[in-house]
Amino acid sequence: MSLRQNEPLLERFRDQYAAYKAAHPQFWLYAVVDFAAMSRRWQSTLSDIVKAMPRFPLYANTGLDDLADIGPFLIACPEPEGDEPLGIYRSLLHLTTHDRRFVSWLWSVHEVEPLVDHLQTLLHARLGPDSEDAWFFFHQPAYLPVLHRLFPEDTRRYMFGPCLAWWCRDVHGELIELACENLPLPAAREALPVSGEVVGALHRESAPAQVYAWLHKAMPDVLDASSCMNEQFKQLEPLVQRAFAYGISNKIDLGIYTMFGLEYGAQYDDHxxxxxxxxxxxxxxxxxxxxxxxxxxxxxxxxxxxxxQRAADAATEAYQATLTKRGYALIAVRLVNDNRHRKTIVKFGPSDERGLSEVKLGGIDAAGFRAVHIDIASAPVPIPGKSVNVKWVGPSGCEVSSEVEVSGELPRAEGEGLAIVKFADDFRVYVSMHARDPAIRTQREKEYAYLGLELPRETTR
Known part of the structure; x- marks a missing residue:
């Protein structure tokens, strides 16, 4: 994916930076970067990007010191002007386009050392109704919107209040802008209280990543290795949520349900x-x-x-949507003459589709006791509902034309479909589009009949 596709987001950063700069004599934009979520390749890439920038480890002097080098750290982002600073922003945005877990952005008027001291107090939490003492990885970008939404007001203000804003991205690439109050740094709490409701919501939010990790280890073949992590999470998330709706919550059970969903499709559980x-x-x-x-x-x-069948129907729907948007299909054409006049130099072209050229289909003899036809391997044919100009030279030697509205149905897939241009015995011209070979349709009917289902009607216009 080109970095240029992130330019609208880059402009949003530049606009916000300018607005805060005008409102506050001194402020910083910090990138909170989580090395632990990255592969070695991405770690190496990021290290090259930020190698000259000071890092402030979140785990330093916390009891997690062994993880300080690979755990999350803050870097102060430069003002987004000039080639080198803009290159840093583009690179960080590109990382989150691949995997949203890598980076979030924290806007604050507080200098980095006291701000890190405050963030470190959030690492110690008491979870759920039993007040279980635990390390709390609040900084994960997927958690931030949940915490901002579900924390009680006093806890939310404690965590987010000292910031101007905290930004992250979702799996769809959308920028999530969490508003904060720009408060003074609060007195440190002994431990952050996290209710059972919030713990449950965080479990649901983190479940796709846990399922991915389990599948990657146990059943890697069901994952699409060619897709970036955000795309894979977009596949996993709806399946995991469907599993939760059945009361499935164990990681392995979630993984099994999701694995079958990847294999058989999201609606496999309709049986x-x-x-x-x-x-x-x-x-x-x-x-x-x-x-x-x-x-x-x-x-x-x-x-x-x-x-x-569902996969075939989905592919058909996508293909037919492409044809509808494009306005024509590139399919085989059958030229049929059912009247007594020979047609020479038959030409065929759209009446309203830009970019399409007129096509010569050849000539066809007059009909005798029955219609005659010739087949053309491929030609662009306007879809049903659109008009086409059919031209030919008759016995008089003059060119004749007829504007005809195409009738019929769309083909179901690339390489399928047949358009019939018919010179009828009433001397009118008809153009129809047909979806596929009847033999293929018969096989499909057999599969539906096996399940006692009615064959869906072909898309028509």
Whole structure:
């Protein structure tokens, strides 16, 4: 992905920097960078970017000193003007385009040392109704919106109050701007109270990353290694949330549910037998993989067939959306003559599609006792609902033209479909588009019939 695609976000940083600069005599923008979330390759890339910039480890002198070198640290970002500073911003934005867990941005009037001292007090927390003493990794970008939204007001002001704002990105690349109050640094608390409600919300928020880690170790083949982490999390998140809705919360059970969703599609659990198993799982103690195994091969065969059909239907929908946007399909053409006059130099072209040229289809003999036809391997044909100009030279030697609205249905996939240009025995011209070879349609009908389903109607216009 090109860094230039992040320019709107870069402009947002520049605008905010200018606004804070005008309002506050002295302020800083800190990047909170989490090395621990990165692969060695990304760590090396980031080190090259910020090698000349001072780092302020969040874990230094906290009891997590062994992690200080690889744990999160703050760097003070330069003013976003000039090639080198802008290059730093672009690089950090590029990192979060790949994986949002890498970086967040903290705006503050406080100098870095006292600010780090304050942030370190957030690392010690008492979690849930039992006040369990724990290290609290509040700084993870996925946690920040949850904490800002769910913390009680006094706790929220303690964590976020000393900032002007705290920014991060979500898996969709959107910038999340958390507003803060620009308060003085508060007196340190002994431990940050984190309620059971917040702990539960953080567990749900972190579950996709935990499931990814489990799948990466146990079932790496189901993951799309070619996609960036944000894209993979976009796949995992809805599946994990569906699992939670069934009462599935154990990491391995979440991983199993998600793995099957990646294999068979997000709606694989619509099968009645699987619905029954998941309903029983909510109140039982059986591992999810055991519940799935007990369903038997016939159920999973049916799920597999349905999954293939859904994938084919989704691909068809995407392809037909492309054709609709483009306005034409590149498909085979059958030229049919059902009247007694030979047609020479038949030409075919759109009446309203820019960028498409007129196509010569050749000539065709007059019909005798039955219609004659010739096939053309491929030509651009306007989609149903649009008009096309059909031109030809008749027996008089003069060119004749007819503007015809295309009827019919869209093809289902690249390389499929047939357009028929028919010179009818009533001397009118008809142009129709057909989706696919009937033999292929018959096979599809068999699969739907096996499941007792009705074949969806083809998309028409």
């Amino acid at each position: 009645p037998a699987l619905q029954a198993a998941l309903a029983q799982f909510r109140s039982g103690s059986t591992a999810l993989i055991d519940s799935y195994t007990a369903l038997g091969g016939d159920v999973w065969n049916e799920i597999e067939i349905t999954a293939r």
